[in-house]
Amino acid sequence: MSTRKTTNRRAVRYHVLVLDDADRTVDAVRRLRRDGFDLHDVYTPFAVHELDVEMGLPPTRLPWMTLVGGTLGVTLGLGFQAWTATSSWPLNIGGKTDLALPALAPVTFESAVLLAALFSVATLFVASRLFPRGRPPSQPIAAVTDDRFAIVVREADAAFDPGKLAGVANEVGADPFIESWKVE
């Protein structure tokens, strides 16, 4: 996402290149970056291998949230069991120690897995803004969920050269059009 400006709200033009092939999309992204275009995003019908690397996206930090969830699960799961066994309602079962750790392992493990999984998915939903709604406004054309690949280039400043963009589009066989659907 591009940074939001506090003043001078203006319609920013976004140019969309539409392709019908994953390899040529990766090629186009490579050329556009080389030529200094501001790549807004690329929309694809499936996870195109290496596309995130070509776009220069940093790896997702989502696994850290999985770790947080897992750690929280162990802490809460074990902590709650230990508290009920030793403090809230200790039970003498066959003279065994109150805090019989091996017996607490299964529930601790399950709570760790549960929270790790839920934290991962919740992070995906929050970070990618997934919530019940219709077609998202960010999607440039509907066919990106079928067989089209859309590269969205942001017209960042006066140095933007539409002729050059058309040249790249021509080289990779893309179908370019302008769409200004966003106000910054």
Next chain:
Amino acid sequence: MTEQHDVSQSMDPRFQELIPGAPSLSEVTNEIAGPIERGPGKLWWGAFATAASALTLGVILVAYTVGTGIGVWGLDRTVGWGWAITNFVFWVGIGHAGTLISAILLLFRQRWRTSIARAAEAMTIFAVMCAGIFPIIHMGRPWLAFWVFPYPNTRGPLWVNFRSPLLWDVFAISTYFIVSLVFWYVGLLPDFATMRDRVKGWRGRIYGWLSLGWDGSTKSWQRHEKTSLLLAALATPLVVSVHTIVSFDFATSILPGWHTTILPPYFVAGAVFSGFAMVLTLLLMTRKLMHLERYITPDHLDKMAKVLLTTGMIVGFAYATELFIAWYSSNPYERFAFWNRAFGPYGVGYWIMVFCNVVVPQVFWSAKARRNVGLLFVASIFVNIGMWFERFNIIVISLSRDFLPSSWTHYVPSMVEVGILVGSFGLFFTCFLLFVRYAPVVSFHEVKVTLAEQKHGAHHAADEDPVSPRSNWTGDTFGTSASRTGGIQS
């Protein structure tokens, strides 16, 4: 040998085409979405009517059981766990394989999983739902089922016993259900988006809501792939833990026939075996009902039959080990339990189990048999039956004759119990049929990834020297952008 095989072999022996004919991306979308949009045929309606009738029977009999009491079942003081707990373990076993298949095959980068994973995951959800019903109605007062969870109450608060395997089961199965559901749904998100962008009207709006505004941006795909991989990595040990814990319900008690350390691996192997059999049953139905022969190919069936053969032999080995250890222990109770299992009053059940689980899968040594749809269907049904009997044998035969001959009984299920089992099949198939009717049973986006890899695989295989004719993939590491289908790079 089918036609697509000859095509692939002419290119390179290393490269095996998973989706024959290399359809275009929009062809994939149309072929998978087509049957959903066109509506079901007569076969589907026939299957649905049968399943819904069975479900209705089940609902009536469950209502009768709850209204009258557990006395309408054939249980007594000796056999306190009978038909219902057998069904519970049976369904949990089937449920466990779905996520195992999907997650383990993902971690091991088996590209052929693409076509079967979604159905297997759906099977898991519905099977665990069926399983969950049985312990709840077995309580007799199902409206108090929430007592199994620790919650602040006015009785102390008195907590649940965290040292009991039955309580571990509650946590294991609820966690398993939630994680499986989430894994399935996350995989479905981009596919619901595809349906949203195709279907007009109120149905399109429902798909829109279900797709949570998925837009296919690269950043979202990156997170989506990472989430899928993490969920698979979490689900794999989870599956093993859950069926291990189910086996603890038996293994930690001191009854001969139950009190044995082999039960955890035995249960896990049995779950994979029965689950693969059920996936096979369902996929053979689905490819016929939804016309997905191009995506669920004889190659897929062949691989599943091989898994069935392997796990069947693991299960057979476990049966032999059990008998040997019973003899080797020199413990008269243990020896009696197994002698009684094979040659006692329920001996027929034991031999049905051996025939269905050990003998029947041996036909899959033949490559022809592995590609024979009719034979596969019959064999998968046999395995389902055999695995149901395995659980019956463990539970009922062990209970009916324990240490004290004066308390021996002969348990016979009542018609109510039999009807509830039929009803659980009704629930399972009703849910599954509705699922194949309204949701893409083969994942659009995963098939498209497989196609892209197939294209690359063909190019690379042609460029490089053939290394091994057996490998059909070119290797990958756990890279950042490993895809849900196992991103293949070279």
